[in-house]
Amino acid sequence: MTVTGIFQMIIVLSIMVIAAIPLSRYLAHVFNGEKTFFDWLFDPVEDLTFKFLNVNKEEETDWVKYLKTGLIINFLMLIIVYFILKFQNYLPFNQMHYKGLSWDLDFNTAISFITNTNWQNYGGEEALSNFSQMALVFLQFTSAATGLVFAVAFIRGLVRQEAKHVGNFYLDYIKSIYRLFIPLAVIFAIIMLSQGAPQTLTMQKKVTNMTGVKQTLSVGPVASMVSIENIGTNGGGFYDANAAQPYENPNPFTNALIIFMMGTIPIALFFMYGIMIGNKKHAWTLFAVAMSLLLVCLVVVYSQEAHGNPFLGGLGVNIQAGKNNPGGNMEGKQEHIGIAQSSLFAVSTTAFTTGNVDSAHDSFMPLSGMILISEMMLNLIFGGKGVGLLNMLTMVIIGVFIAGLMVGRTPEFLGKKIEAKEVKLATLAMFAHAFIILVPFAIAIAIPAGLAGIFNPGPHGLSEVLYAYTSTVANNGSAFAGLNGNTFFYNISLGLTIFFGRYIPIICQVAIAGSLIKKKSVPESAGTFPAYGPLFYAVVMGTILLVGALTFFPALALGPVAEHFAMVKGHLFY
């Protein structure tokens, strides 16, 4: 680890938190329907949109209708994209004449993008036309908005008292796309353009290198995709290697910028939540929980990667960082971006459930790999659009419930009584997450079709499969990319885990909101358990660690932990 490396991390993380504060205020205004500085621009466009849709924006609905509208719209979008990918050979911007995707790969890809997962069993530049890539960009906007508005509905469930309606789905959805995602996507796409991300309608350019070797370069509408894939914490890049491909991430500055794009909105959502419920101390405590988890992960990954691969050290390679030598574990990392930025990127992409990668996670050291998998297992270190916040609040409800049991009081949270119904739903959301990861994982490593996809031998192979199911259920989308996922078995099973991993928790969480919204708020008394401060921090952190450790530790012990100890003993796998 170097001082300059640590300094880079501190700079990027600080700027994210600082930028998140004004952004959170803006978002709170937007979703509370209050005045903002940009109303003169957006109000007329929105009015026009609602006129076209024939939607009355004043009309609010209960949680069931809100959820139903969202899910049906998700389904419609899924269908459009499924057919675009299926019939891309009949559609424009396909100079390479790529064929339509096979139905299983298409199923996997369409589900993956509508759920904000962006797991990719295809190599972008080898399989998709530019028109298909643009169709995925459409889902990158809408899936981010879907997660966000459900989180907003949940927050309203906490805020409103003895009410029924959680909001107007159309209004929240359109607002989040018009007032947040499109403006930011345009700004960052232009910055990425200026730094070297291509934006063409042609797919390839042929050149003859200085040595006389012929080379074909894949180009396309990259800049527009890079920006929304990160702002929307989607993570599905234009290229097979995602942000490790220099066109998608031309230099160390854009690398830092991408991390900034991924993280700022999820952090801002924590603060927005604080503003909307009128309890900033509570939000800051949850922020502290998530941030401390992020920092611990970062320390482990950075120290492991900077230490490097002892086997290469033994062969006479200089793995010590020096003035001119990067040192560390450079396999699968871009030289100019370096160990520190790559570590921060990997920890961020799994924390913010983006899934974009700037280095090959499969080649990370065993314990780094364990951390990346763990972050997705928890899926609440700020998390993706809205979903991270929802998962954190689910954990809070369980924590408050356990704390309530210990002191023998009816647990309450922000003045609302937490009763059997909410706890059941929260537990269901939490266990569904673990169940959908671990059961298919166990099946995959027990059958030949699952084992066939494994690339690296030994416990690392197990980690590849575990990573795949964790990443899909957490709707992350990054991979231990050695695993060959483009087989019938993986396309279908991962498609299903993505689907259930996304919608079961979300349905439970919105249902909790629907239940809480009917309750009235009890005024705080001396006996109220404060939802902020060190004690609350300890309760939430304890719940997260106990639940996380108990559920997932056995699987991690068999994969990355076993691999680490084998490596320390000098054992290689064949």
Added chain:
Amino acid sequence: MIKELIKMIKLTLLLYVICSLAYTFFIWGIGKIAFPFQAGGSIVHRNSKLIGSFLIGEKFISPYLFNGRPSYAAKGYNGTRSSGSNYAPTNGKYISREKKLINKFLEENPAVKKGQIPVDIITGSGSGLGSYISVAAALIQVPRISLLTGMSKSKLDGLVKKTVSGRQFGIFGTPGVNTVRLNLKLAAMLKKKNNKLFKKVFRGLTA
């Protein structure tokens, strides 16, 4: 219900047109007007021929050139097949492969001792298309290139040092040397020194 469904279909189509088509073409237009070079892939010309991009690495394996990192993009630096090696650090096959790469490197660069090999020059980048190598990996190749081309070591050292890209804004990333840039400069130097050898090594630059 039907009425409701029509609203949803309208919303879906509207957002498709805005987020997929309008957005992409808008950025495309801005690229055309404001950043034509970058938007086209930052592709450079020599003798009015397209020779590659500074952003994308090339297959520099000749001992006369500054070599890049091993590449796992298909058969090496294939611009349409970005991929890392995905080898796990404990994969026995990987370590055997590394042994071969290390021996080859030591053979080609007899001045280098064991324990000095910069880690990046024998490991693959994340995409197999990275154009950068570390400063140490560039400097360590100077004795070999000097011997083969007859250019002085101090001149070549100077060439490397002039081409170093430091941390961006003094903060971000790791210092490195862009092999496309470096080898282009090497070409110019070699052309003056030994035109015959230049024509042999840099076939793509001879008009």
